[in-house]
Amino acid sequence: MSAAGVAQEHGHADEHAQGAHGHHEQSFIQKYVFSTDHKMIGKQFLFTTLLMLMLGGALALGVRWQLAFPWTSMPIFGPLFANAGGQISPEFYTMLFTMHATVMIFLVIIPVLAGAFGNFLIPLMIGADDMAFPVLNMLSYWFMIPAIFCFGMSFYFGGAASGWTSYAVLADLRAAAPGSGSAQTMWLMGVTFVGVSSMMGSVNYMTTIINMRAPGMTLFRMPLTIWAMLITAILQAFALPVLTAAGFMQLFDRLAFGGWLEGIHTVFFIPAGLVVNNTDPTVGGGQPLLWQHLFWFYSHPAVYIMLLPAMGMTSDMLACMCRKPIFGYKPMVYSMSAIAGLGFIVWGHHMFTSGMNPALGMTFMVSTVMIALPSAVKVFNWIGTIWGGRLQFNTVTLHCVGFVSMFIVGGLSGIFMAAVPVDIYIHDTYIIVAHFHYVVFGTTMFGVFGAIQFWFPKMFGRKMNETVGKWHFLLTYIGFNGAFFPMHMLGIAGFPRRYADPYVHPYLEHLLPLNQFITISAMIMGFAQFLLLGNFLISIFRGEKTGRNPWNANGLEWAAPSPPGHGNFDVPPVCFRGPYEYSNPNRADQDFWMQTDPTRPPKNPPEDPAHGHS
């Protein structure tokens, strides 16, 4: 029986599936609000993070406005946010970049990868009917709500303003800055809630991936997306407790009781004898560097938590769009594992100038340059995947190519920073800002935009508009590079991060026009996101209807109806081969070979991708 036949059969089953599963006696609340269905939870995460993306973007434009047109009233938002005259005050500016990073990292990137795509894709791609712990899964979404609430309260108290890194002692002592009072407390609680949510997710993902794979879905038949999600979940599970503990330590340091309990608090990060803003000298004995170690012990692995799933998804999309097996499947798996492993021993590269023991600087330099190696291997393999493919430029392809191209820039700039002596000069300048935007936005977000287009038909049974999608890509890509490439030059010129008004320093005065160019590019990029949002929302209702497998892709998820009903698969899936059998010559009639397709090649046994090379 040919795959077309299978698909035909599924076609009939489609209505069945909808009928049988779609109309369980589920109330609106059960179905759309407190849903335990991984697909609904994934969509909830996706909607929430897209919304937060717009909020984070608005905050970023506030930052950019101040850097391009310092102390002038910002249009639209100025009168809304800022104090007298619509001016952005230095306090407000500090808050803006802190909350921008907070929203983007904790409410957009981390939840959109693990929360939205992890949830939606894991059970579908491994052929499970749901997550291992559906209720826990639901809770992982609902713990995002108190997190958002806490960050909202932080805004209400004036906004946390000690950077997303929340360095002690600035963040530890209430008197140290306007944002270090209750706003900082709420910020810490918010981060803790995000952590609880992520932890619930990762326990679930690990269990689900290890225990609930369909028959035949061996580890080395798993799509790279699943590998990435598994590795991310493991990273998360080992790294997060450290951040949570550190967060509580900072909270205890910050206790501010009145009455007879006055003065009761811990001093983990507070040394003795500090006088901030004319308060009494601190009693202490703590170590501010301890915070940095604990924070980066989590946050370096976290930057990979913000990237690995996008790497996995891009690999899957790219193979499908090139109609070609992924180049070096196993090296891809090993390099992701290497990134995750090395990711635990490089945190000190954020602290080269911090004053830690200089011998550590040397060891962290070696481990850090070595982490560029698996990253390079991945880039070569992506290029290898395109090599000899049958490519077509749809929106998904464009985003994948953008992803690889941007990752090259971000990875290469990392090498400058990994070199300790060079980092002495460029640390905390705009070249760092350029570096991490190339990896976190340029790479991860392009991966995510591509993934939204790619899996949209599976989520909603419709496809997104191609033309709008391409315009969105084009404007975002141009705006992005216009905004972030020149930041490398700012960094080399010694332009520090987090300055409300850099131009008070004579050696930076001449950089104003370049900053204006950057801001205009950033605005183009920001407004392009309305195209995405509009395309996304309208396509849910108006998009062209699609079938089960609109991309002729191989994964298990494409064997389920679009959108899949409750329980996902109408026919329990069995996996017969690896996920990348595109253009297999043993398959004469079609250039893809679904993992669920039981057809055997005429003579030769089907080739196992795990042994196809190496």
Added chain:
Amino acid sequence: MSSAKVAKPGKPGGENLVFQRGGFTVRKFWCAFFVFWPIVAIIYSLISSLVPSLGWWFPGPSVTELGQRIDNLFYLILYIVTAVFIGTQIAMGYVLWRASHSKDERAWFSHGSHSLEVIWSVVPSVILLFLALYQMDVWALFRVQAYFPKEARDAPIAEVTARQFEWRIRYPAPGKKLQLKPQPDDLYDVNDLHAPINRAVMIQLRSEDVQHSFFLPHLRVKQDAIPGQIIPIWFKAEKQGIFELTCAELCGWGHYKMRAQLTAEREVEFEAYLKKLQADQNYDGHATPSAVAKKDE
């Protein structure tokens, strides 16, 4: 017959998304687009580095020799990285062009190549390890106290204390050594650090409240000031002049305005400066400052 025609599952919505390959112009446009931007990036970087008057590059050559060595390391990495960037972007453009214009019915069925994987793992790792090991001595010189020049280690010239939002500077009285604890005859100044040129000098860096970072962009010196810790830094300015001293670690709302300067001057000028500080400090409001200075001598 192309494989595309065969595999139509015949679903509602019919048209399969994969095979909208786009017209020839469309494909050409996107290939050009992905090649175009790296070219712009390279040209832009070239202009930035070759036309210093634009101010898009280092704020002048380093004033210290160690800084020049840091710059050299930067350039070494820059050359390697640029070669890799150009190489990968050309490879990318090439495979994109080939893949989008291939007339073959099918893609090349290949799961990869073992020897390529070995090559592109081993070559970069050798380069990367070399880069790391090659940097060690500059780092040691900058930061490991045992490697500091002896003249710097023996006599720190000042203690710099960062606080919100200024730099307080404490010098020992002329002829004395800097003590850990402030002495009654110590000399103080704010936001203006003086140092002699052509001599390696050491500074003791402290913070009185939150974290700060002592950043001298023209000297390529940066060191965080951590509350509760005293961190030695050294430099040897080789040019006279006034150089900006800024803060490079977020320390609160006024972080941006911790503007100060380093005055690098000849040894005699530096001594005169200390004398003047001493005279000003001893001025009791009655005698003329110069008279006090005379009395001291």
